[in-house]
Amino acid sequence: MADAHDLWIFAYGSLMWRPGFEAEEVVHARLVGWRRSFCIYSRFHRGSDRRPGLVLGLDRGGMCEGIAFRVSASNARQTLRYLREREQVGSVYREALVPVTLLTGERPEVMALAFLVERAHPSYAGDLPLAEQAHVIRGGIGRSGNNIDYLASTLAHLAALGIRERPLERLQAIVGTFAARGPGDRHTRATAASMVRVFGRRPAHARRLKAEDLQRFCYRTVLTARDE
Secondary structure (H helix, E strand, C coil): CCCCCCEEEEECCHHHHCCCCCCCEEEEEEEEEEEEEEEEEECCCCCCCCCCEEEEEEEEEEEEEEEEEEECHHHHHHHHHHHHHHHCCCCCEEEEEEEEEECCCCCCEEEEEEEEECCCCCCECCCCCHHHHHHHHHHCEECCEEHHHHHHHHHHHHHHCCCCCHHHHHHHHHHCHHHCCCCCCCCCCHHHHHHHHHHCCCCCCCCCCCHHHHHHCCCCCCCCHHHC
16 A cells, blocks of 8 residues: 555656666556657756757657656655766656556556656757757767667557557667667667667757756755755
C-alpha cells in the first residue's frame, strides 16, 4: 500500500530503462497536456559544448505515455537529490507535480514529479524538422554515450510497453535504422560509431550556453516541505 508521502516519478526517456533508483512500483502511465519531444540540446549526456546532441523533453501539448515509479517515503529525498544531479546539469527542466493516469493497478491517478522543458532556456531547441533532428543526433556523443543509442533505446522500451511513437520511428528511419544497436547489445555498432565521427565534424546550430544561464535557469520546484 502506497504511503501518502511516497514520491511518484513520471519517466518518458532514459529514466524508463535506466532509472538509477529503487522503486516500490513500476506502472505504465499516461500524462495528458505534455508530449515527448526531441527538443533539448544536450551538452553533457549525449553531446558536448563543441557538438551538442539532442535529448527528449516534455513539451506543451498532446499526450505522453511512459512509466510511473513509486519511491518509498524513506527514499524520496535521496532519490530527488539523485535526479537533480542527473537531470538538472544545465537547469533546462522545470520540476512540477502533474496528474498522471496509471494504466494498471488500483489507483486511477496520482500526482507525479515530472521534468518539463523550460522553453526560455538557451538549450531549448523547439520543434525542429525531422531532418535537422536527425543531423544533430547522428553527430552527438557525451558522457552517457552516443545520441543514436539514446534514440534506439527509447524506441525499444516504448515498443516493450506497446507504445507506438511514429514521429520517433520516422526519425530513426532518417538517422539510419542499422546504425542503432540491436536488442541486448552491450556495445555500439561500428556503423553508429562511424556516423558519429562523420557528423560530429559538422556543426549543430545550437545557441551558445553561457555560465550565467545556469544561474538564471536554476531549477524550480513545487514539492512539499519534505524536501526542505
